[in-house]
Amino acid sequence: MLIEPADFVGRLQASIPLQFGARPPNPRQLECIEAPLQAPLFIVAGPGTGKTTVLVLRALRMVFVEGLLPEQLLITTFTRKAAEELRSRLLTWGMQLQESLVAQPPAHWQAQHRVRSNALDLNRFVTGTLDSVCEDLLSRAREPGEITPALIDGFVADALLLRHAVYPSGAYADGAIDPDLAAYLAQFNWQQEAPTNVGELVKLVRLVSDRLTHDLADVTHFAGSSAHSNARHRLADVHDRYRRHLAAEYRLDFSTLEHTFFTRLAAGRLDRVLHGIAAVLVDEYQDTNPLQEQIYFTLADRLGASLTIVGDDDQSLYRFRGATVEIFRDFVARWTAAGGATPSVKFLIDNYRSTPEIVAFFNDFIESDPSFAGARVTPPKPRIVPQRSSVQLPVFGLFRPTREDLADAICGIVRDVFRGNGHRVVANGQTYLIERAASGGDVGDSVLLSHSVEEFKETRGQTPPEARLPALLRVRLGPTINVYNPRGRSLRDVPEVQQLLGLMLECIDPDQPNGAAGGIQASMRLRRDSQRYLPIWRDAARALIATNPEPRSPHRLRDFVDGWQRRVPQSAAVGAWPQEWPALDLFFKLLVWLPELRASPEGQVYLEAVARAIAASATVSNYRSMIVFGQTPHGQQSVSSFISSVLQPLAESAVDIDEEVMPDVPRSAFPIMTIHQAKGLEFPLVFVDVGSDYKREHPLNRFKRHPTQPDGVHNLEDDLAHCTPVGASRTSRDGITRAFDDLRRLYYVAYSRPETVLILVGLNKCLEVARPLPHVATWYRQDGSWAWLLQPPGQRRRPAMPNSLPLTLI
């Protein structure tokens, strides 16, 4: 024992004082940190209660007090980002503890303690997402002569699924999808539409196949069901072919990675690499799937490892990828049924993030529909207890007649708060002042959370796309305040990216001497999106060239492009045009004329995505994204190769942006994010969009506010219920009810993000009583009744306005 149990907390406070706001861990947190290792520990932790902190401190206690080595701890979480955060805290706090031991050795220490403490290698904690840990351990468990399976990404996996399973099975033949299969799969598609092309077919087959794996389904049983018998047999065949192909080629996709890990683990083939693991700690357990649960159970069982589970059933958001909140909800029962010792259950309910008003709001929200109670851990975690003191600001509601008015109002608040002296609100005879933090508050302290961050609604007719709230904010806040919404627009639609891509295209593939547009491009058979976008990009480039942008020396943009088109060097110092030129180099040279793209945070995200697309093509294209000189076949083919392998995917929106490029959202820009992205984050000022899109009660948008039918994913769960062990626990609540549960959890996450100010925003329509717009976010219940509208006893007439608003309208 390096540290006496009683000394541990003291040293924590001394060495990591800021974490608890110079306050010792509260008694509940301490109980979780110190709970004995023998029994599994199940922690239900509400938002802002420091659950990751507790997990990290429990891990450190295991090392410094219980005497485990870092390499004996396996700690997993759900996303890469969370995993990085966890690891960084383990390292920094662990090192601070180590330093405190050097500076002030405990009284009982002898020489051996110092040696042991110095020998502790905190880098050897086994941490990561479960997938990354599985991958790592599988490759370490490799026997001599055995081939290490390679992990493939979703794009490659789908290509293999199509080629080696869907086609050979006959599910798609003579240009048509097996009608039985299409009819069966329709129920799992959103809006219940049958797949009409191979792309949609693969997506749905992937959905079912992955789910069969995640749910540990009995595939024979699945195929043998009487309903949709043909389709099920076909699907089981596709599933089987795909998995056999992957196995034969030593490849793993994400679900087979976990499954392979599980089977080898159960067969004892991983005992060598897992030897010594004494504790397994899992964060975000509410998003665990059945296969992952069995991995954890088997790990704990085979290794006799101590199990610590942390999560919040009310914050489970990942059903679409197999997350099964029931596994968390029923953990105690499932664990004991599997033969485990009775777990110790702890609740963390002290919230250090939000003001009492905000905590009361989300507490009331989660309890506002009695039908949700059955979705929660029993007994449910108690109401969250606010620990911050009030700053005398209620939760606000900002509702306006039109989207434009709403955008204006939001902009006014953001400007007043971050560029002015604060925003003053008079409501209910009171004056409230919303101010930025005295020490360096900036726009990045606020955020707009929305179901979708898309800036434009694609309308199918000829009408121009309609601007959504994020687009209106971008225009109204600019140019003084930038918006940070890199996911709001497809790369191909961003004006600056269009200029860049157009310039590249103009350089490598100029018009023919006779004036025909894009010589080589014109000769290629391009798909529809490319035919549409390539000319748009060229136009954007020409318009930019025409403005003669800075810098104009040593040469103008026009001269640069002209030089490239004629393949004549600009500088006399360079003799002839090189035999081949890397496209990436052209890309970087052109950036000189695109300062916006280089300077803005969004621009950097876009640039990274385009650069990655070019680099990726270098690995698949024959020309390695080189542009070859001359009117030769190679010269032409290198250009057409670039167009088809780089520009075509960009035109088809097949290139994803990666926000990890920006480790932190820039402080000076106004961030807009989906609620999913905001999970785990906190902001002083949060706008939650509860209804900027809904002009009327319309059936086509009910699914995102008050569903009338289950979503595809709920139907899939129902359909597979009979052939998977976890099935019955899911279907104890029917599909439509689970759809409501999901919406409630989504807005619970949104409402628990703010530290100081929460403002619900939407159109006036949201508050109408005469023509109601049912929405879970505005506290409508599943049965259609409205928690904001109380019927006074004895009165027959409904009130004209909601009369039980838990927020202050501004």
Next chain:
DNA sequence: TGCTTACCACTTTTT
């Protein structure tokens, strides 16, 4: 209250 016509809306997330 019943009928006709105008209007509106058709995701999101990750390993």
Next chain:
DNA sequence: GTGGTAAGCA
């Protein structure tokens, strides 16, 4: 393109 709700009118 489609299909249902809102709103106007009798």
